[in-house]
Amino acid sequence: MEWEVVIGLEIHTQLATKSKIFSGAATAYGAEPNTQACAVDLGLPGVLPVLNQEAVRMAVKFGLAVDAEVAERSVFARKNYFYPDLPKGYQISQFELPVVGKGHIDIELEDGTERRIGITRAHLEEDAGKSLHEDFHGQTGIDLNRAGTPLLEIVSEPDMRSAKEAVAYMKKIHSLVRYLEICDGNMQEGSFRCDANVSIRPKGQEKFGTRTELKNINSFRNVERAINIEIERQIDVLESGGEVIQETRLYDADKNETRSMRSKEEANDYRYFPDPDLLPLVIDAELINAIRETLPELPNQKRDRFINELGLSLYDASILTSSRELADYYEAVVAATGNKDPKQCANWVTVELSGALNRAGLEITESPVSAKQLASVLLRISDNTISGKIAKTVFEALWNGEGDDADAIIEAKGLKQVTDTGAIEAMVDEVIANHPEQFQQFREGKEQLLGFFVGQVMKASKGKANPAQVNELLKNKING
C-alpha cells in the first residue's frame, strides 16, 4: 500500500528576555543549579505572578511576522500535572485563548518550489525545571533555574508531508525568530526545541491516521532521522495488521529508534482552568502598531529584494537570507565593493567563504575574514590586479591572518597579475617552442588545444598571467 505521511510540529522557543515570564529572576543559561529560581518560579504560598511585558512584545512580533491575528484579549491558564521538576504542580500556559492565532509561513522545497505551512497558534507559557539524570552520582538532580523561563510554543497545522519538509519548516521558524531577535536559537542549550507529531494514512484517504508525538528533539538532523524512523515503525505496525496508538515517544539518537514514553494525555487530563492570579492579557491596537514599526526586514522580504534589486538567483538569495548574520555579511561585502558586482559577491560568500567556514566548523559571525577584507579581494579581481584563481590564494592568506587586506598580501607574495604584453608573449613563445607537435595540430584547426596552451602559459606564469591576454596572444600566433 502507498502511505502518505502527515506531520505537525510544536516548537518551543525560549524568549530572549533578561528575566522570567512572571518574576524578576534571571534567565541566563549555565548558572549554578538552583540559584536562579525565586519564590514566584517555585509557586510558594503567598506569591503572585506579574507578567513580563517584554515577553508579550516578543510574542506579538512573532504573530505579526507570520501574518497571524494577534488576540486583543488572551488568557493564561493552569495546566495541571505532576513532575519532580514542576514544584508548583501546574504550568502557567495559554489554552483556549492564545495570544497569537492562525498564521502561516512559506518554506522552500528542494525542487525550488514553495509551500505554505499553516500556523495554528502560538501561546505564551513558562518552562519547567530540569531533571539531571546523567553524571549525577547515580542519582537524579533537579535544577529549577529554568522554571519560569518564558516560552512561545508555536503550533503548526498538520501540513507537512515528509521529514524533509518538517526540517525546512523548522529551519524557517528558527531563522525567523533570530531575525526578530526574540530567541537566540541555541539548540544545544535547549532554547529552540521541537516535538514532532507524526501519522500516516493510505494515500488518497482524507481522514488523518493516529498520531504519535516525538518529544524534545534538539537538532535539525535528529528531527529528520526521528521522523523517518517513526514513519517506518508506523508502516510496519499497520502493514502487519496492528494499530498505531496515540502516545508520546522518545527518540534515542544513539540507537536511532523511538520508544514509548507514555500514552498521550488528552487536554482534559490536564484540568486546564484560567489562572486566578493573572488578569486576562489585553493588547490594544496602538501597542500592536507600535510593535509593527519595530519589525526588521523579514527573511522573505530580504530574499525578494536580493533577487529584484541585486539580480541574484532564488537559490543564492535563499541561502544568503537563511540567517540574518549571513545576509548582513553579504550586504557589507556588496557595499564595500561599491555595489559593482553583487552576483560575484554572492558566489564568493556562498562558495569560498561558506566552504571555508564549514570546514573549520565556524559560524559566519566567527569568520576570520571580515566582509571588508573579502571585498578587498573582489576589488582586485575587478580591476584585473589578480585573476580569480590567484584570488583564492589571497583569500586563503587572509583566512590564515597573513595580512590585513588583499593589497598587503598581493604585495608581500608578489601575486600581481602580469599584464605586460611583452612578458606574456615571451612565455607564450616559450610554451609553443616546448610543444611543437601540439602547436602544429592547433594551427591545423584542433581548437580544443587552446585550453591546453592557456593552461601551460598560466602554469609558466604561476597563475599570474592575465588569461584573457593569453587567449588573445595564442589566437594571434595561429594567424601569425
Ligand SMILES: Nc1ncnc2c1ncn2[C@@H]1O[C@H](COP(=O)(O)OP(=O)(O)OP(=O)(O)O)[C@@H](O)[C@H]1O
Ligand atoms: N493526525 C495527525 N498527524 C500528525 N500531526 C497531527 C495530527 N493531528 C494533529 N497533529 C499535530 O499535532 C500537534 C498538536 O499540538 P497541540 O499543542 O495542539 O496539542 P498537544 O500535542 O495535544 O498538546 P501539548 O502541548 O500538551 O503537547 C499540532 O502541530 C498538529 O498539527
Ligand SMILES: [Mg+2]
Ligand atoms: Mg502543544
Ligand SMILES: [Mg+2]
Ligand atoms: Mg504536544
